[in-house]
């Protein structure tokens with residue numbers, strides 16, 4: 001569970017995050033697939049919360065899930081410093097998120113190596129918490145192309161990756177893989193050197209840096225995403241007030257008997273206790289801050 005990079009040196013990982021994807025290709029592509037304005041966004045494996053403010057500006061609410069207590073403390077400091085008022089923090093792991101069924105619209109999980117072949121229980125948990133019509137995004141490195149990918153292969157030769165197997169796993173689970181060309185862009189050589197040393201064994205890192213005079217490094221990404229089917233015959237509306245667990249016949253073309261569960265969270269009221277497993281999600285209405 002402990003992340004070797006961010007848990008070893010969170011300050012340095014902050015520099016890595018600042019250098020990564022300077023054009024925000026990830027957010028721009030996500031926005032085209034599933035905009036989060038007025039939606040509830042969850043960041044699973046949020047680390048120190050680096051990406052929270054990117055969603056907070058437009059989202060109705062942002063929920064950050066992070067199991068490492070030390071990282072959570074840093075995240076809470078960031079949330080306070082940046083006045084991210086519509087944010088909640090939960091100490092939990094991806095397979096066991098203490099939220100009611102179908103309470104969030106958008107899942108974001110970046111460099112979440114816990115999502116990969118064999119993570120079916122984590123995917124099941126995502127499906128459970130996402131509303132019909134919602135979307136999940138998992139962001140990982142594209143290790144088929146670019147300088148960073150070549151460094152991974154050279155730096156960790158004892159950990160060969162079967163790209164076909166990894167990608168088939170995701171497509172078999174109903175996800176689409178979008179390849180994004182991106183980069184690491186460092187302000188100065190020292191930052192680049194430190195970050196490369198954070199990610200690679202010392203001897204390999206020294207060689208990579210010596211052989212790469214530019215402060216720009218190709219750092220290509222995979223945006224692994226899936227949109228969950230909206231309720232058939234029903235407008236996608238997060239302000240529905242159906243009682244949790246009831247069954248309804250939805251009229252309209254293609255109507256059929258379905259279980260309306262996406263509104264479970266719209267009928268209870270409580271609060272999330274930061275850092276505990278006893279969270280309950282309150283009433284969430286479109287455009288309102290329920291917290």
Ligand SMILES: C[S@@+](CC[C@H](N)C(=O)[O-])C[C@H]1O[C@@H](n2cnc3c(N)ncnc32)[C@H](O)[C@@H]1O
Pocket residue numbers: 001002003005006017044045046047048049050051065066067068071092093094095109110111112113114
């Ligand atoms: C490489 S860091 C990335 C952090 C953050 N997403 C970012 O981009 O700055 C991976 C994060 O996943 C968290 N993590 C590890 N195992 C996890 C699990 N099973 N469920 C949820 N988060 C997990 C780690 O504690 C760490 O914060």
